[in-house]
Amino acid sequence: MRPAAARLLLLNGAPAYGRLAGIVAGVAAGTAMMLVLLGAFLHLPEREDRVAWLTPDGDYAQFDASDQMIPREPQSDALLSATLVDVFDGRTFDGLALAVTPDTTVTMPADIAPPAAGEYYASPAMIELIDSVPASQLGDRWGTLLGPLPDEMLRGPSHRAVLAGVDWEELDTWSSAVVQEEFRTTGPNSASATFRIVVAMGAIALLVPMVLLISIVSALGAAERRERLATVRLIGAGRRAMAILSGLEMAVASLAGALVGVGIAAAVRPLAAQLSINGSTMTVADVTTSPAWTAVVVLGIAALGAGTAAWRAYRDDVGALGATRERAEKPVTAWRTSTLVAGIVIFAGSTAAIRWIPNSATTWQYPLILGFALIAFGIVAAGPWITRRTSLALGARTSSAAGVVAAGRLGRHPRATFRAVAGLVAAVFIVSVFAGGSSAIAGESRVVDAEGMLATDTLVTYLGDDDDAQALAEAVDGIEGVEGAAVGWFSPDATVSGVVFAADDARAIGAIDVPPSGLVAVDLFDMMVGPELSGTDRPGVAEASDADPTALEPSHLLVLTDGSREAIETARTAIVAEASSSLAPSTRVDMEVRGAADVNNELSVMAYLGMGIAIAISALALSVASVAAMLERRRTFGLLRLGGMPVRQLRQTIATEAAVPLAVTLLLSAVLGFAVAGAVLESLSDDLSLQWPDPRYWLALATSLAVAALGIVGTFSAVRRSTELESTRFE
Amino acid sequence: MADPIITASGLTKSFGATAALRGIDLEVARGEVVAVMGPSGSGKSTLIHCLAGVLAPDTGSVAVDGTELTALSADARARFRLERIGFVFQFGQLLPDLTAVENVALPLLMAGARRRDANERSLQWLDRLDLADQAGKSPGDMSGGQAQRVAIARALAPQPSVVFADEPTGSLDSVAAENVLTAMLDVVRESGTTVVLITHDARTAAHADREVIVRDGLLSGTAPVGAR
Ligand SMILES: Nc1ncnc2c1ncn2[C@@H]1O[C@H](COP(=O)(O)OP(=O)(O)OP(=O)(O)O)[C@@H](O)[C@H]1O
Ligand SMILES: [Mg+2]
Numbered sequence: 001m002r003p004a005a006a007r008l009l010l011l012n013g014a015p016a017y018g019r020l021a022g023i024v025a026g027v028a029a030g031t032a033m034m035l036v037l038l039g040a041f042l043h044l045p046e047r048e049d050r051v052a053w054l055t056p057d058g059d060y061a062q063f064d065a066s067d068q069m070i071p072r073e074p075q076s077d078a079l080l081s082a083t084l085v086d087v088f089d090g091r092t093f094d095g096l097a098l099a100v101t102p103d104t105t106v107t108m109p110a111d112i113a114p115p116a117a118g119e120y121y122a123s124p125a126m127i128e129l130i131d132s133v134p135a136s137q138l139g140d141r142w143g144t145l146l147g148p149l150p151d152e153m154l155r156g157p158s159h160r161a162v163l164a165g166v167d168w169e170e171l172d173t174w175s176s177a178v179v180q181e182e183f184r185t186t187g188p189n190s191a192s193a194t195f196r197i198v199v200a201m202g203a204i205a206l207l208v209p210m211v212l213l214i215s216i217v218s219a220l221g222a223a224e225r226r227e228r229l230a231t232v233r234l235i236g237a238g239r240r241a242m243a244i245l246s247g248l249e250m251a252v253a254s255l256a257g258a259l260v261g262v263g264i265a266a267a268v269r270p271l272a273a274q275l276s277i278n279g280s281t282m283t284v285a286d287v288t289t290s291p292a293w294t295a296v297v298v299l300g301i302a303a304l305g306a307g308t309a310a311w312r313a314y315r316d317d318v319g320a321l322g323a324t325r326e327r328a329e330k331p332v333t334a335w336r337t338s339t340l341v342a343g344i345v346i347f348a349g350s351t352a353a354i355r356w357i358p359n360s361a362t363t364w365q366y367p368l369i370l371g372f373a374l375i376a377f378g379i380v381a382a383g384p385w386i387t388r389r390t391s392l393a394l395g396a397r398t399s400s401a402a403g404v405v406a407a408g409r410l411g412r413h414p415r416a417t418f419r420a421v422a423g424l425v426a427a428v429f430i431v432s433v434f435a436g437g438s439s440a441i442a443g444e445s446r447v448v449d450a451e452g453m454l455a456t457d458t459l460v461t462y463l464g465d466d467d468d469a470q471a472l473a474e475a476v477d478g479i480e481g482v483e484g485a486a487v488g489w490f491s492p493d494a495t496v497s498g499v500v501f502a503a504d505d506a507r508a509i510g511a512i513d514v515p516p517s518g519l520v521a522v523d524l525f526d527m528m529v530g531p532e533l534s535g536t537d538r539p540g541v542a543e544a545s546d547a548d549p550t551a552l553e554p555s556h557l558l559v560l561t562d563g564s565r566e567a568i569e570t571a572r573t574a575i576v577a578e579a580s581s582s583l584a585p586s587t588r589v590d591m592e593v594r595g596a597a598d599v600n601n602e603l604s605v606m607a608y609l610g611m612g613i614a615i616a617i618s619a620l621a622l623s624v625a626s627v628a629a630m631l632e633r634r635r636t637f638g639l640l641r642l643g644g645m646p647v648r649q650l651r652q653t654i655a656t657e658a659a660v661p662l663a664v665t666l667l668l669s670a671v672l673g674f675a676v677a678g679a680v681l682e683s684l685s686d687d688l689s690l691q692w693p694d695p696r697y698w699l700a701l702a703t704s705l706a707v708a709a710l711g712i713v714g715t716f717s718a719v720r721r722s723t724e725l726e727s728t729r730f731e
Numbered sequence: 732m733a734d735p736i737i738t739a740s741g742l743t744k745s746f747g748a749t750a751a752l753r754g755i756d757l758e759v760a761r762g763e764v765v766a767v768m769g770p771s772g773s774g775k776s777t778l779i780h781c782l783a784g785v786l787a788p789d790t791g792s793v794a795v796d797g798t799e800l801t802a803l804s805a806d807a808r809a810r811f812r813l814e815r816i817g818f819v820f821q822f823g824q825l826l827p828d829l830t831a832v833e834n835v836a837l838p839l840l841m842a843g844a845r846r847r848d849a850n851e852r853s854l855q856w857l858d859r860l861d862l863a864d865q866a867g868k869s870p871g872d873m874s875g876g877q878a879q880r881v882a883i884a885r886a887l888a889p890q891p892s893v894v895f896a897d898e899p900t901g902s903l904d905s906v907a908a909e910n911v912l913t914a915m916l917d918v919v920r921e922s923g924t925t926v927v928l929i930t931h932d933a934r935t936a937a938h939a940d941r942e943v944i945v946r947d948g949l950l951s952g953t954a955p956v957g958a959r
Contacts, residue, residue, distance in 0.1 A: 644813025
């Protein structure tokens with residue numbers, strides 16, 4: 001290749017710069033997101049390792065022949081621990097109760113001093129929360145604050161966690177307590193696997209529009225300088241040399257874009273770290289990639305850009321004589337659907353494996369991601385074929401000139417026409433996956449007050465063997481906003497099932513059809529879970545006439561409140577401080593909070609953010625593609641106008657050319673997206689199932705369509721201008 | 732003239748500093764085939780563009796089939812072209828993405844014909860121009876002469892009042908040119924369509940009823956072909 005020819009090709013004025021600027025912008029945005037996502041992907045397991053100490057890992061108490069717990073003697077080379085399940089103002093937080101002997105030899109995480117009974121550590125975010133409310137509402141639950149938990153023990157800055165010291169003999173009575181010799185140092189892989197899958201899918205989701213952008217801009221470049229390219233070919237460059245040159249040009253542009261992306265990533269990392277994953281925001285280090293990984297991403301993207309451009313140049317070669325005759329694309333065959341089919345098979349296979357083989361999520365996450373990636377790329381690969389099939393059907397039926405022209409174009413150039421909308425189609429696929437996934441648990445509480453149900457502001461405490469129900473009831477009695485307390489009993493000899501209450505107490509907690517006096521057995525479970533789970537809207541209440549009042553064992557303490565946060569949290573704090581259980585008292589609302597709602601909200605926030613970026617890149621690609629299509633067909637459109645085709649019909653033609661591939665493939669990607677989400681949910685858990693997506697999904701869909709419409713309408717004014725009869729020459 | 736279908740008077744048209752037409756008066760009779768000749772750059776194409784309502788002249792008036800074109804808006808002129816005018820150019824006027832029959836059907840569809848009628852009529856026209864076997868081919872797969880005959884079929888299919896042809900055989904060798912021209916003139920004469928035909932070739936012009944010569948934006952002569 002001669003230098004003169006290279007210059008002619010590479011330095012060709014303003015349009016080239018505009019085009020390259022588009023590449024740099026798109027690639028920079030994509031690279032920045034990829035780097036952040038990769039950082040998160042690589043650090044997620046490590047992040048779970050930091051909080052491994054929160055997970056007790058040892059042996060539960062043994063029981064003797066008479067079903068009594070065998071006490072565990074205090075020992076210096078072991079510790080007792082139990083997970084604290086607690087909540088404040090509707091938000092759960094992590095906690096571990098710990099008992100060690102004063103002369104303990106157990107190594108503490110991050111080498112902190114072991115907390116003695118009545119002392120506790122809390123994370124900085126937790127300390128902030130504790131300080132923001134009266135101690136009687138939160139701080140008093142665990143005694144005296146020793147200091148903050150170090151960062152090495154936390155997921156991130158907003159992680160709320162406590163480590164509370166408890167007396168050995170007391171903790172030994174908690175049924176959830178285990179004895180262990182050391183703290184865990186590695187988190188369960190499963191904790192980060194779901195998030196890693198999501199993050200990887202996000203990165204792939206960004207890759208698709210980025211590759212498409214590069215490919216579209218390369219095509220536009222080739223269209224713009226058909227003549228130049230032909231000249232260079234005439235000078236003596238071979239087809240391969242041309243591909244290499246185009247590849248080099250794009251390598252430089254995408255390398256520049258990737259480097260800008262590294263800068264953007266550095267700038268947005270503090271912001272990205274604010275995203276909550278698994279209950280906490282992240283540290284900047286958690287979303288930072290090592291220099292080596294950064295180099296891999298940058299070079300990888302440059303290589304991807306170069307490869308895409310070179311391949312396009314090789315494929316679209318103008319030949320030494322230039323393109324005098326418009327050539328149709330090589331026919332697209334049904335083979336184009338093979339990637340999609342392979343992706344579906346691999347994806348379905350790995351979800352099935354995760355579902356049916358226990359503990360296989362860690363192994364199968366990789367084929368799962370691969371299958372997902374193949375589906376995402378497969379939709380894009382199959383798009384032209386689907387476009388062509390549709391255009392054939394359209395061409396045979398339409399009776400409008402616009403329809404015939406559009407069908408002709410779609411049928412002969414299915415790749416080019418589909419490429420314009422492919423980014424959006426891929427984006428819609430991804431957003432459908434996430435919308436489907438995050439639909440599993442709606443963010444809104446579905447717990448409501450109803451007759452016969454426990455009031456939503458009543459606290460339920462499960463009492464331990466050693467708890468003094470009467471003393472606890474008296475302790476909460478004087479709290480402002482507490483309207484009463486009722487003790488429920490377990491009766492060893494009652495024949496009716498349920499928690500035994502005095503009739504007056506049963507009425508007070510909201511039971512209906514209660515006999516006038518005496519002891520009654522109440523189906524407390526049904527009163528708490530609601531008709532959907534219990535199957536009845538009249539929870540059972542029965543006379544417990546055969547219960548022996550002297551043999552009753554206290555099992556529940558119910559505290560009725562006025563629903564104010566002060567009353568609920570003060571009562572909860574009073575009970576947590578006294579009762580011997582790892583389960584804090586909770587209302588029906590709190591119990592629901594403990595579900596996966598938070599996790600899903602986090603996932604969907606991430607998904608919609610990524611989606612926004614993918615749509616933005618796709619919009620860039622779509623407008624570039626529309627302009628390219630316009631340029632390419634100036635003469636065609638000019639001829640149509642000359643022959644008397646109204647501008648309105650020309651616009652219909654352009655709109656049809658974009659709308660047809662968009663409509664059919666958008667539908668396909670939405671359906672596939674939901675199917676994928678459904679499969680993942682099925683494989684992850686029994687009690688997650690697909691629901692109707694929330695409004696954000698429809699908003700994202702509407703945004704995609706609006707972006708598409710804007711891209712199309714944007715070319716409308718260009719149609720009139722660029723086919724102006726004064727400016728087109730017909731000979 | 733007994734029954735002029737085109738009446739143009741005092742036509743001028745400039746492109747910036749270039750005066751392409753400098754005052755042209757022309758009448759064309761219904762059913763007449765007129766050849767327009769003249770050197771390159773003399774204004775022939777500009778003239779027929781003005782006569783066809785593609786360009787609006789700077790001054791002067793053009794009436795075609797009783798309609799005063801200069802009084803019409805651009806959109807109304809587009810409508811008029813669609814209904815009354817056919818065009819044939821030197822090459823590259825067929826839509827590359829459509830088959831021959833679709834190309835011919837296009838103006839019919841634009842005018843509101845039903846798909847099936849449009850197809851039927853298009854096939855008839857292709858048949859008349861000896862192209863029945865090319866109907867399903869796309870322009871890229873045809874010879875230059877075949878493509879030109881498809882273009883002629885397309886210009887004639889909507890049964891326009893006037894067909895304007897700008898060097899329709901200019902890109903063909905002399906044998907093919909002769910074939911295309913006779914094919915066109917046969918059907919034109921049969922249907923009584925008026926034709927205004929630009930050509931550089933005297934042999935082509937010899938097929939016309941009359942020839943006019945344009946020089947520097949002015950008509951420098953007009954003569955019945957036989958009179959020379
Ligand atoms: N759209 C335009 N913009 C600027 N100048 C134009 C335009 N169209 C025509 N001209 C100029 O007007 C003059 C007449 O052009 P026209 O195309 O009518 O010539 P012609 O007789 O058809 O020539 P040829 O035989 O080479 O086709 C020429 O000088 C040409 O450069
Ligand atoms: Mg000309």
